[in-house]
Amino acid sequence: MEYGTLEGIDSVSVVHPPIDGPARLDGSRVAVILLGAPGCGKGTLAFALQRSYGFEPFSTGDALRAEISKGSQLGVQIKALYDNGRLVSDEVVVAMVGEFLQNTDSGRVIFDGFPRTLSQAEKLSGLLADWCARVVCMDVDDDVVASRLLTRYSCKTCSKVYNEKTALPENGGVCDVCGGVDFVRRVDDTDAAILTRLQVYHEKIAPVVDYYSTKGEIYHVDASQSTENVFAVVSDVVFK
Ligand SMILES: [Zn+2]
Numbered sequence: 001m002e003y004g005t006l007e008g009i010d011s012v013s014v015v016h017p018p019i020d021g022p023a024r025l026d027g028s029r030v031a032v033i034l035l036g037a038p039g040c041g042k043g044t045l046a047f048a049l050q051r052s053y054g055f056e057p058f059s060t061g062d063a064l065r066a067e068i069s070k071g072s073q074l075g076v077q078i079k080a081l082y083d084n085g086r087l088v089s090d091e092v093v094v095a096m097v098g099e100f101l102q103n104t105d106s107g108r109v110i111f112d113g114f115p116r117t118l119s120q121a122e123k124l125s126g127l128l129a130d131w132c133a134r135v136v137c138m139d140v141d142d143d144v145v146a147s148r149l150l151t152r153y154s155c156k157t158c159s160k161v162y163n164e165k166t167a168l169p170e171n172g173g174v175c176d177v178c179g180g181v182d183f184v185r186r187v188d189d190t191d192a193a194i195l196t197r198l199q200v201y202h203e204k205i206a207p208v209v210d211y212y213s214t215k216g217e218i219y220h221v222d223a224s225q226s227t228e229n230v231f232a233v234v235s236d237v238v239f240k
Contacts (some may be wrong), residue, residue, distance in 0.1 A: 028132040030055075031106035032113070032238055033124070035209060036138030037201050038147040039152070039194075040223045041230060043161065048231050049096040049238070051172060057112040063096040094123040101127055118207040119181070125215075134238050135212045138223035138230070146194045149186075156182035 036042045049055045067075040081088055115121040131157060151164040157180035162169055169176050212218040219237045223230055
């Protein structure tokens with residue numbers, strides 16, 4: 001049987017539970033936590049897991065905006081912090097994650113770019129006590145990431161990400177997803193900015209990686225492989 005093929009990943013036959021099946025064959029709910037430097041391919045992988053298996057992504061930014069527009073008690077607090085130019089605390093973010101987990105009925109969630117700190121990781125473990133958690137660390141050398149980021153650009157309309165060297169739109173200058181013809185490059189994607197971002201990332205994420213390593217819950221994946229291979233390896237990790 002073949003399930004969940006991703007567009008452009010026809011060569012990989014994926015033998016895992018279908019999108020509308022139980023989270024795992026044993027019925028447990030699955031939370032995938034993706035860790036990896038900017039440019040390691042986390043976003044692409046998260047999108048593939050979402051499309052192929054119905055994983056629901058948690059986005060801190062989206063959750064914050066949704067809470068503010070709902071005008072909930074939490075939303076009012078968040079807006080006050082924003083208006084004062086303050087960062088939202090771990091407690092607030094974790095509260096939103098808790099709400100997200102309660103409101104999801106697919107039993108499959110994915111965290112991309114969260115947790116960012118040891119404190120968030122510890123709190124997330126508490127929230128996921130009844131879940132089967134799979135922490136995937138996408139390892140890739142900084143110079144590989146830097147060259148990927150330098151050639152990366154995205155559709156101005158729908159934000160679909162392309163790459164000058166590895167992932168051009170199928171139809172020249174037209175976006176595959178929305179048909180848009182305007183593209184933008186991130187302004188901070190320059191050599192110096194990239195190296196600084198990577199350094200900051202490594203310093204901040206090291207305690208999180210150590211935390212999961214100590215618990216024996218982390219799977220390291222070589223993210224310099226092709227998207228197809230990374231997807232196949234991670235699919236195995238997620239459903240094993
Ligand atoms: Zn587009």
